[in-house]
Amino acid sequence: xxxxxxxxxxxxxxxxxxxxxxxxxxxxxxxxxxxxxxxxxxxxxxxxxxxxxxxxxxxxxxxxxxxxxxxxxxxxxxxxxxxxxxxxxxxxxxxxxxxxxxxxxxxxxxxxxxxxxxxxxxxxxxxxxxxxxxxxxxxxxxxxxxxxxxxxxxxxxxxxxxxxxxxxxxxxxxxxxxxxxxxxxxxxxxxxxxxxxxxxxxxxxxxxxxxxxxxxxxxxxxxxxxxxxxxxxxxxxxxxxxxxxxxxxxxxxxxxxxxxxxxxxxxxxxxxxxxxxxxxxxxxxxxxxxxxxxxxxxxxxxxxxxxxxxxxxxxxxxxxxxxxxxxxxxxxxx
Amino acid sequence: xxxxxxxxxxxxxxxxxxxxxxxxxxxxxxxxxxxxxxxxxxxxxxxxxxxxxxxxxxxxxxxxxxxxxxxxxxxxxxxxxxxxxxxxxxxxxxxxxxxxxxxxxxxxxxxxxxxxxxxxxxxxxxxxxxxxxxxxxxxxxxxxxxxxxxxxxxxxxxxxxxxxxxxxxxxxxxxxxxxxxxxxxxxxxxxxxxxxxxxxxxxxxxxxxxxxxxxxxxxxxxxxxxxxxxxxxxxxxxxxxxxxxxxxxxxxxxxxxxxxxxxxxxxxxxxxxxxxxxxxxxxxxxxxxxxxxxxxxxxxxxxxxxxxxxxxxxxxxxxxxxxxxxxxxxxxxx
Numbered sequence: 001x002x003x004x005x006x007x008x009x010x011x012x013x014x015x016x017x018x019x020x021x022x023x024x025x026x027x028x029x030x031x032x033x034x035x036x037x038x039x040x041x042x043x044x045x046x047x048x049x050x051x052x053x054x055x056x057x058x059x060x061x062x063x064x065x066x067x068x069x070x071x072x073x074x075x076x077x078x079x080x081x082x083x084x085x086x087x088x089x090x091x092x093x094x095x096x097x098x099x100x101x102x103x104x105x106x107x108x109x110x111x112x113x114x115x116x117x118x119x120x121x122x123x124x125x126x127x128x129x130x131x132x133x134x135x136x137x138x139x140x141x142x143x144x145x146x147x148x149x150x151x152x153x154x155x156x157x158x159x160x161x162x163x164x165x166x167x168x169x170x171x172x173x174x175x176x177x178x179x180x181x182x183x184x185x186x187x188x189x190x191x192x193x194x195x196x197x198x199x200x201x202x203x204x205x206x207x208x209x210x211x212x213x214x215x216x217x218x219x220x221x222x223x224x225x226x227x228x229x230x231x232x233x234x235x236x237x238x239x240x241x242x243x244x245x246x247x248x249x250x251x252x253x254x255x256x257x258x259x260x261x262x263x264x265x266x267x268x269x270x271x272x273x274x275x276x277x278x279x280x281x282x283x284x285x286x287x288x289x290x291x292x293x294x295x296x297x298x299x300x301x302x303x304x305x306x307x308x309x310x311x312x313x314x315x316x317x318x319x320x321x322x323x324x325x326x327x328x329x330x331x332x333x334x
Numbered sequence: 335x336x337x338x339x340x341x342x343x344x345x346x347x348x349x350x351x352x353x354x355x356x357x358x359x360x361x362x363x364x365x366x367x368x369x370x371x372x373x374x375x376x377x378x379x380x381x382x383x384x385x386x387x388x389x390x391x392x393x394x395x396x397x398x399x400x401x402x403x404x405x406x407x408x409x410x411x412x413x414x415x416x417x418x419x420x421x422x423x424x425x426x427x428x429x430x431x432x433x434x435x436x437x438x439x440x441x442x443x444x445x446x447x448x449x450x451x452x453x454x455x456x457x458x459x460x461x462x463x464x465x466x467x468x469x470x471x472x473x474x475x476x477x478x479x480x481x482x483x484x485x486x487x488x489x490x491x492x493x494x495x496x497x498x499x500x501x502x503x504x505x506x507x508x509x510x511x512x513x514x515x516x517x518x519x520x521x522x523x524x525x526x527x528x529x530x531x532x533x534x535x536x537x538x539x540x541x542x543x544x545x546x547x548x549x550x551x552x553x554x555x556x557x558x559x560x561x562x563x564x565x566x567x568x569x570x571x572x573x574x575x576x577x578x579x580x581x582x583x584x585x586x587x588x589x590x591x592x593x594x595x596x597x598x599x600x601x602x603x604x605x606x607x608x609x610x611x612x613x614x615x616x617x618x619x620x621x622x623x624x625x626x627x628x629x630x631x632x633x634x635x636x637x638x639x640x641x642x643x644x645x646x647x648x649x650x651x652x653x654x655x656x657x658x659x660x661x662x663x664x665x666x667x668x
Contacts, residue, residue, distance in 0.1 A: 025395060028395055029395040029631060032393055032395065033393055035493075036392070036393055036492070036493040037492070037493070037518075038492075038493065038496065038518070038519065058370070059366055059367055059370055059638075060396065060634075061359060061362055061363040061366065061406065061409075061410045061413075061634045061637070062394065062396060062397050062401075062405075062406040062409050062410065062634075063396050063397070063409070064409065064413070065413055065416070067396075071396075072395065072396040075395075075396050075397070075398065076395045076396065079395075079398070079399055082399070083493075155642065158370070158371070158372075159369075159370035159371070159372065159417075162372065180654070181649070183654060183655050184371075184372070184649045184652065184655075185372065186655075187655035187656055187657045187658075188657055189657065209656070210654055210656050210657065211656045211657030211658060212657060274608075293638065293639070293642060295635075295638050297363060297631075297634045297635045297637070297638045298635050298638060298639075300394075300395045300396075300631045300634070300635065301629075301631045301632050301634065301635030301636075302635075303395070303631070304393075304627065304629050304631045304632060305627070305632075308489065308627060315515070315518045318518065320514070320517060320544060321517050321518075321520075321521035322521055322543070322544050322545045323521045323522055323523065323544065323545030323546060324521075324545060
């Protein structure tokens, strides 16, 4: 059931089989599988994750390519609740390993917050990441286009940028390398650093060789209307016309709550095995939190894998269920 | 575009980047990604695969749990065709490794068949498997219930069998072990061997301990109506009442066309790396053909992985696309 400040005290004495941190594609997939494996599961979702912002899910099998990410999430949440799972809007602040269980401390409510602690045997970390965006004075101007024709994922949306005049928005020299991959989709590239990084002479020369323009002046605002970005105005008043754009400014990972656990990391990604198990035998990590490709389809499959691994372990440790009641046995009728 | 006997000769001189054998969940996912990576792709689908038979896709995120498998396939096919992919109904008879390319011989048309050969640089094997079903005199009687409440996958449908009187239909002693896993979902189990295998004294004793009934008499027919199986009638005329059933009689893999290639197998499954690449660097295998869990979500993610690996390789080998036409450069306007 849907939990809130009003009813969550009903669950404070319950030990869940699994708490899933994050109700995005990976977390909801895991949660649906877990309930169908007859395990008890709580999903804690802070809201407004990466898939919430997707305007079109263009490469997830089974949904029309103009399906917004939030439709996927709504459908998944409804599916999970129909299986009697528990769902709590809240922000996980801390996870403490208590040996047999984890204690998961959650901030519930933005105003007059309360801080309940829930307990579980297994933890699934599916809290994902959010893409860094250009920081302009008027952030609404950025949100007007991000997720529309100002993209954040080349694998998802390279196709949409094909042969268009494209701005690549970066904040490091390493990210400028993206231009030479994006080049597969379009050669009409302008790289915007906003002066946030130094650009080496070698890189300048390589950009020149490809015919890519480099703009280091900060951006004043994106131009366009109806979520269709058509260029940028720089702080010096000049304008660069564009038809599309890709932001490659890194990401913020939602993984602070995991930092107190003894887990193996590779930079900001969790190291996992083929079933998404981290170096802690009862902690799993899905989707963007772990190494690999950041795609909805991958996160959904990760949910399947983690839920199945947990089910197998709990099932194998469970006592057999015997058909005790012989009266109910399906007698062979003549 | 959709290919048929009438128009396929237009493609006989084309070398596809990828031919995908199988238009199920894995193949279509790969194909959609490939087209969006701007690669040329042909999907060859023999029809009526495992997902075509699924009456409800109960654990695939984003679709209501009563969505039939064929809806997923139709949506995927339409999506792929909208991206200008080629789709051919046909049966792949043989694949020959020609060094730089593969020659893929296809049987097209059940009557007056023709046998064209298509060529590609990479091959994706996504032809899956089909579950063996009890072989009764009247197979329509089996098809009336298979995929409804006579299930073939415990991971998918264990939940649907929970605490119900369940028949487990097997053809080997090894498959009887399934009873002690299915036991997680229900203890009310009757195992039907139809006399197709010997049952050891140890197994008989274990079944007895769990209170599971063993029926070795062959089945005459399934009983029920409106796709709702409610028992079986044995050849001796006796009747066993059931509320649901699971068939665990192994599978037939559609992989004959791969047997001429030099690939590493583990029994009937192809061995693959983390990107679904087989031991042949230009052959990938997805979903049920490879080792792992047979689930739609896994096959869909496999399609993402294989398509991405192929794209990376082709992209890295491609010459740079330069912004040659300086006149088109987005001049900074004042």
